[in-house]
Amino acid sequence: xxxxxxxxxxxxxxxxxxxxxxxxxxxxxxxxxxxxxxxxxxxxxxxxxxxxxxxxxxxxxxxxxxxxxxxxxxxxxxxxxxxxxxxxxxxxxxxxxxxxxxxxxxxxxxxxxxxxxxxxxxxxxxxxxxxxxxxxxxxxxxxxxxxxxxxxxxxxxxxxxxxxxxxxxxxxxxxxxxxxxxxxxxxxxxxxxxxxxxxxxxxxxxxxxxxxxxxxxxxxxxxxxxxxxxxxxxxxxxxxxxxxxxxxxxxxxxxxxxxxxxxxxxxxxxxxxxxxxxxxxxxxxxxxxxxxxxxxxxxxxxxxxxxxxxxxxxxxx
Numbered sequence: 001x002x003x004x005x006x007x008x009x010x011x012x013x014x015x016x017x018x019x020x021x022x023x024x025x026x027x028x029x030x031x032x033x034x035x036x037x038x039x040x041x042x043x044x045x046x047x048x049x050x051x052x053x054x055x056x057x058x059x060x061x062x063x064x065x066x067x068x069x070x071x072x073x074x075x076x077x078x079x080x081x082x083x084x085x086x087x088x089x090x091x092x093x094x095x096x097x098x099x100x101x102x103x104x105x106x107x108x109x110x111x112x113x114x115x116x117x118x119x120x121x122x123x124x125x126x127x128x129x130x131x132x133x134x135x136x137x138x139x140x141x142x143x144x145x146x147x148x149x150x151x152x153x154x155x156x157x158x159x160x161x162x163x164x165x166x167x168x169x170x171x172x173x174x175x176x177x178x179x180x181x182x183x184x185x186x187x188x189x190x191x192x193x194x195x196x197x198x199x200x201x202x203x204x205x206x207x208x209x210x211x212x213x214x215x216x217x218x219x220x221x222x223x224x225x226x227x228x229x230x231x232x233x234x235x236x237x238x239x240x241x242x243x244x245x246x247x248x249x250x251x252x253x254x255x256x257x258x259x260x261x262x263x264x265x266x267x268x269x270x271x272x273x274x275x276x277x278x279x280x281x282x283x284x285x286x287x288x289x290x291x292x293x294x295x296x297x298x299x300x301x302x303x304x305x306x307x308x309x310x311x312x313x314x315x316x317x
Contacts, residue, residue, distance in 0.1 A: 002288060004315035005117055005126030006044035007110035008032070012130050014099035018087060021095075022261060022298040023131065023145040031129050031294075034304035035311070043315055045123055049110030049130060057108055057148055059156040060183050062140040069147055073101035090142050104132055104147040107293075111154040111248075114291045119162050119246070125282070125290035125314045127251070129307070133295040135177035135250045136202060144175070144202060150293050151248045152183040158246055159189050168193070168244035170235070170278055172271075173252020173295045174262030176205035176215065180250065185210040191242040193235045195227060197255070197264050214238050220263035224270035231277060239281045246289040247282045249275075253297030253306040261298045268302075268309040275313040290314065 013025040035041035057066055076088045077098050087095040107130035114126035134151055136144030151169055158164045169184070171177040171194035181204070184190045191212050196205060198217030205215040216230050239247075253271065255264035282290050292314065297303035311317075 002124035002314070002316050003122070004044050004311065005114055005123040006041070006046045006129065006311075007049045007114050007126060008129040009049040009106040009110065011099065011102045011106045012049070015103035015132055016097055017095040023133070025131075026300060027297065027303060028129055028131060030300040030304040031307050034308055038308055040308055040311055040315070040317060043317055044311070047113065047117075049106040049128070050113050051102070051105040052108035052112055052153070056112055056157055056161070057153055059160055060139065060149055060153040061137070065140045065142070069096070069104070069142065070101060072096060073098075091144075094142055094145055094147075100132070100147070106130060107132055107134065108148045108150050108153050111150045111291055111293045112157055115154045115158050115162070118289045118291055119158070124288040126292070127307070127311055127314060128291070128293040130294055133252070134293065135171060135173060135180050135252070135295050136175070137179040138182040143179070146179060149179045149183055151250050152180045154291060154293075155184065155190060155248050164245045165189060166191070166242060166244050168239055168242060168247045169250065170194070170247060171196075171250035171252070171295075172255065172274055173250055174255040174259070174264055175201055175252070175296065176217075177250050178202045178204040181205065181209065181213055185213060188212060191238060191244065193238060195230065197262050200262070218264065221265060223265035224267055227264075227266065227270065228273060231274065236277060236281070240284075243285040244281070246286050246291070247278060249278065249290060249292035250295045251292045251310060252295030253303050256297070256299060256302040256306055258302040259297065259299045261296065268305045271306045272309040272313050275310050279313060
């Protein structure tokens with residue numbers, strides 16, 4: 001049995017963007033409760049996520065973007081103390097409350113701490129149950145529920161701080177990871193493979209991607225077997241040829257057939273299959289080293305079951 005880490009923090013529950021918002025604290029509660037009920041949680045090396053250092057966040061993000069979010073958080077706290085608004089709106093879909101800054105630092109910090117632990121040999125792989133998610137956050141701006149790009153930060157950190165030569169990113173969220181592509185496009189040390197519903201938010205990923213980006217746009221209502229065939233034909237040969245020394249996963253579960261935010265047809269069994277294929281590549285080329293971080297997934301029951309399926313494969317359960 002491989003040792004699988006599980007990183008989370010109560011601060012990630014405190015960030016919320018208003019009543020009825022799909023990216024809600026209950027997402028983490030659903031995952032935690034289900035892992036407890038199934039016994040999967042007992043098999044994991046559970047650790048608290050630290051706060052990321054701003055210098056590490058700025059490996060992937062412009063200093064002015066980080067400073068702007070910090071300033072917005074401080075201003076919001078002052079306005080709230082004076083009876084002002086509870087939220088600061090960043091874009092039509094994305095807002096901050098008084099706890100968002102700390103939650104975002106914990107989300108990035110979880111993936112960085114997991115990277116350190118996996119590279120130190122303390123665990124073979126790790127899953128980070130954190131929010132806000134990250135893969136829409138671009139080099140110089142937040143968008144699409146995302147403030148900092150947790151996976152892009154960690155991938156750059158593995159290259160710059162740990163001296164790895166090649167890292168891969170796998171993104172199976174229903175939405176294109178435009179922020180990750182924005183940050184890492186053209187970097188030959190990184191291979192990013194992704195699949196996403198198209199045309200769909202954020203309406204990107206099909207216009208002349210760089211050579212290190214392998215995007216698989218798929219039409220609405222595509223089901224799991226078709227997606228498996230595309231992964232076998234496209235992702236796996238590229239990953240094998242690239243021989244990554246570590247793999248990061250943007251683990252969005254909103255391509256599940258029960259998730260109303262997308263129209264793809266994946267099931268828990270498909271997520272387990274995809275995870276196993278990634279794990280096979282990691283064991284051949286990267287000493288099994290994988291760090292996976294939560295992105296989307298908004299049907300709470302489907303999210304919890306899918307995370308369980310993902311973690312069972314990571315942990316050899």
